[in-house]
Amino acid sequence: MKKFMKLMMFFSMVAMVSFTLYACQSTNNNAEEIVVAEVTRSIFYAPQYVALEQGFFEEEGLLVELITTPGGDKTMTTLLSDGADVALVGSETSIYVHAQGAADPVINFAQLTQTDGTFLVSRNPVDSFTWEDLKGSTFLGQRKGGMPQMAGEYVLKQNGIDPQNDLTLIQNVDYANISTAFASGTGDYVQLFEPTASIFELEGKGHIVASFGEESGHIPYTTFMAKESFIGEGETAKKFTRAIYKAQVWVETHSPREIAEVISPYFEDTDLELIETVVERYKKQDSYATNPILDMEEWENLQNIMDEAGELPERVDHSTLVNTEIAKQVMSE
Structure with missing residues (x-):
């Protein structure tokens, strides 16, 4: 955590952006533009790219600019310095920011992945x-x-x-x-x-x-989060969550091949067959959340893991840093 906060301070005046993409082109002049900072470019985030490519954000009147800010520290710094409206990053970062007494808390409002995304690889068979x-x-x-x-x-x-x-x-x-x-x-x-x-x-x-x-097990490994002030302003967070939920349903009901074909523009240097293999592996182990709700059990599992690692600054109530009302409203429509 100390390293995280030092880096947060170091980058406090600079939004480190390695990749920028206008992921959705809209003919609607009234579309609301929002910037989303993702912590890395990853097939692990397939539903996000589906939402962009299938026009789900555009259907909600949103024009999304997607930027990649490598590392949780840089992603959170970009969000806190108003370089982005929404961040896609691990939920643990919201706990770190909370521990520093942020005046405008960072709130988790839509979960994207619900398991760890790494694998153990051995050098020898x-x-x-x-x-x-x-x-x-x-x-x-x-x-x-x-x-x-x-x-x-x-x-x-x-x-x-x-x-x-x-x-x-x-x-x-x-x-x-x-x-x-x-x-x-x-x-x-x-x-x-x-x-x-x-x-x-x-x-x-x-x-x-x-x-x-x-x-x-299930943990809120990667979630969309925003400042509390952004979530409280108008319907933007709800529109965003609705687009993500549409994408989650789409991913759940389509084959790895179909998903790979849709998200392939975001991975131009990766063979389609390899993208399909990775998507299939993540779908098989239920890594992609099927809805945007970050529930209490997942939140507690996250904090247990952080505590076990000696990185939990303090336990935080689910209701303090998680907003499930938006997701529930979207799912009930």
Whole structure:
């Protein structure tokens, strides 16, 4: 958390944007323009791209500009400095901001993913993998304080592995360099997002042996959030949530191939077959939330994981940082 807040202060005057895309073109001159900052570009966020490509935002009178702000710290800084109206990022960031006493709280109002999105990849083939195989190994994990790392360590502990004593845990590699470090020979196991995990498997650089998403249970891994003032102004948040819900229903009722074809413009350097493989894997383990409600059980599971990792500044009531009324209204229409 300390690293997170230092970076928040460092970037407080700058919105770090690596990728900008007007994702929806509208002929409606009265369309309301909003900026959405996503923490990374990922197939894990397929319903968001479906909402953009299928015109669900446009149907609600919204013109969405999508920007990519790599890292939870940069994404939240962009939101807090009014560089974006809505942020797509891990719910833990709203807890970190709350702990600093924000005058205009950041509220989670629509959930997009409901499991961890990473996979355990081994360097060598493993027959009949068990978590005991990690003992004595070198494990290349994710950045300390981030949700992937916290969920990863939580899963290890749930399976009887002490991350600090049963293996050599490496956490000082920057997120963008983790896959490169593993490919260069660092670690016996690595925690990776898709499509990198599948690419490594196809290229023979690694082998997917387990899913952290399946092991950690339902958590609000990635949600849309905004300042309380934005949510309270007019119908924009409701229109946004309605478009996301339409996309969630669409993803639930369409095949991985159909989804891959729709979202492929956002992944021009990735083969369609690989996008389909990744979508299928995420659908199979229920990573895509089927509705935008972030419920109490998921919120408590998130805080339990943060607490176990020693990163929870204080427990926060579900009602304090989560708005479910908008999602419930949209779903009841």
